[in-house]
Amino acid sequence: MPNRRDVAVVGRGIQPIHVRQTNQRAILSVISLQPGISNAELSRVTQLAPQTVSAVLVDLERAHLITRGEVLRGKRGQPATPVFLNPDGAFCIGAEIGWNHIEICLVGIGTQVLARYRRDYDYPDAATVFDELRTVSAQMTGKLTAAQKRRLIGLGLAMPGGVGDTSSLIPPPPGQEELWGALNAAEAAAATTGLKVTLFNDGSAACWAERVALPAPRPLSFVYLLIDTFVGAGIVAENRLWEGFSGNSANLGSMLVTDLEGHSRFVHEVASLHALRAQLAAAGCPLSAVHEDNPPAAARAVLDKWIADASFALAQTIINTARVMEFERAVVEAVLPGPIIARLIEATREHIGRFPTLGRHSPAVAAGQLGRSGAAEGAALLRMHRRFFSRELAHMDA
Template identity: 30%
Template sequence: MDSTHRGGDPANLPSDSVRGSNQSGVRAHNERLVLSLVRQYGPLPKAEIARLTGLSAQTVSVIMRALEKEGLLKKGEPVRGKVGQPSVPMSLARSGAFFLGLKVGRRSLDLLLTDFNGHVEGRVHLSHRYPTPDSVVKFANGAIAQLLDQLSPEHRARVAGLGIATPFRIWDWAKPLGLPASELEAWRDRKIADELAEAWDFPVYLRNDGSAACGAELVFGDQNKPRDFLYFFIGFFVGGGLVIDNTLFTGRTGNAAALASIPIGIKGTKVNQLVDVASIYTLERLVIDAGGDSGMIWDNPAQWDLPEGVLDAWISRAAEGFAYAILSATCLIDFECVVIDGWLPDPVRAALVSRTAQRLNEIRVAGIEVPELREGSIGRDARALGAASLPLSDKFLVDRNAFLKG
């Protein structure tokens, strides 16, 4: 899915926590603020940036010239009004910086190279039975070298970092992968981010894969979303993220919004969870039971050719699970919106969202408002793009959370 940034409405002023300062010694903060606004709203003239930030026109001019000189901003075509000088909108320069994003999946690995706008400049993909620390580090080092070789020396110097999106506590999930627990034990004591940081001359960042996918929706996705929303991403296991006041909430251990574990039914002592019905691994098992080839699910996420009836049965069960999970979560936090995305062909995602919305309308729970349901705007690359957004946020935006307020 195209990851082009979609601008928001400049009329929605930023909150006070991200307004600029005209005092000396804070130019780095103000530069980040300008870059954050241009990323969120699209091309902006100096006068509009001054209005949005509260900075003086002179301060904004100095900042814009510096950012343009550094190759981070570029001028657009002048826009002539009825009176006065024409305004010149400034936008992000695509080659201003580059970022790498690594997705560690249970069935596949992806490494993306993105430009300053979040456009994917290159990718390397590998399907596997399951990830080991050794295989992930080997893949990452080879893929990074391959993608960096595509850049000119000037652009290579503008690579700002590598982000990693990976399942946390991956050793807990050996059984669904069909593995003995010993096969994943090596993950307990390995720190692949540290290992990769030693091999390259740029910083490396790490985030839970569900939270990373949610971060991609915030940074690169549709900017016209409510300030509070729940986000689901369907991969081998379903996961997601929690957004409150336009800020990704990751929690004490970085694993907040562990949506896979939400109970959707209890019979005696047996608990059915969302992961049991809304994960692709359950679809994989249905395909295998029907005599189909489950490998194509991971090799070709843009288009699936599955045995008749299998996909519809999975969508029905997943939609039922999502409906109960959404209602349970809404009882705790009054979300205005729920977003569903995943490693899915677009028509499958649309059908799943439609079926879930239908089920939500059929269920009646006293005392709560049913939230709006939307499709995600990133798609199957959300985890890798979310990983790439980590160095972008750390290096160029106000900070990883405050810049998202607006």
């Protein structure tokens, strides 16, 4: 008997409603990238008939997803009416339950962040964190008008894998293994908030936020590495987020690399803030010391060694990933001061430049646009992307 999953993947047909949704999403995507575009230009860019474009725009306007500007006259051809994405057309809550913090934000369809909340902790407490998510989400949505509340499409939740797992590099405190093991995070978030919830890997969500923040022309394919408690990662391949069947495919932090002493290590063990924090603690310094304008000598020495070790690990990760898939750019982001990120990236480039190459050119390495983790807003943006912009068949019913 064939595998049911195989049949579901290759055997799903396209219904007429999906054709209409595909056209709507194609047009909405173009409007989001080219605000003020006209009907005629939409027809040219999407290669849809003018009457099809007009009909779709009527539907989108009824759904409050677009607005029309004043008619532009005086140019060649018929008067043109510019079309814009309606910033009040849809809203989504984005949340990240991370290893050491929770972040919640309210995001509009135009990518604007309307509210943001963050709290740091030692470890996510499964007994209280979802109640906190409910309370803060309710406070944020309570400021919306009645019409805006009707356009709230749900909640995107970003989380790392391994929370509550005793085999993790950060073992759970007493009682947390049982609490996390007994719940499904998406179901728990939905039950407490009353919203529809989609769960995303934190690295993938942060990667998507980076993609949205990138100025045009965006690279079609890039690898994203986030230096946070651990090394989160995401991959955009041909403009699509590569998530895999489980949603955790871009787990580059778990890649084995060789450290400067020749030992095999996980990238998490070398290039993460968890590693930097442990090394600073051994020298009698807190992690906050490296955020100071003039860190103590002991902290500077630890930081210098960490940058050397981390950049070597990141360079191997980037090169190895580039041998599996083609991408134009590797983006390195870190929850660290800008000058430290710049040093880390420059050291990574130097290591890549010293590695032998066979065939393909080495990818460029660039700093991120956000200067921080964008996992919370990325989760909201991803949920809205699936709902309004994605033309993948699996997302048509999102």
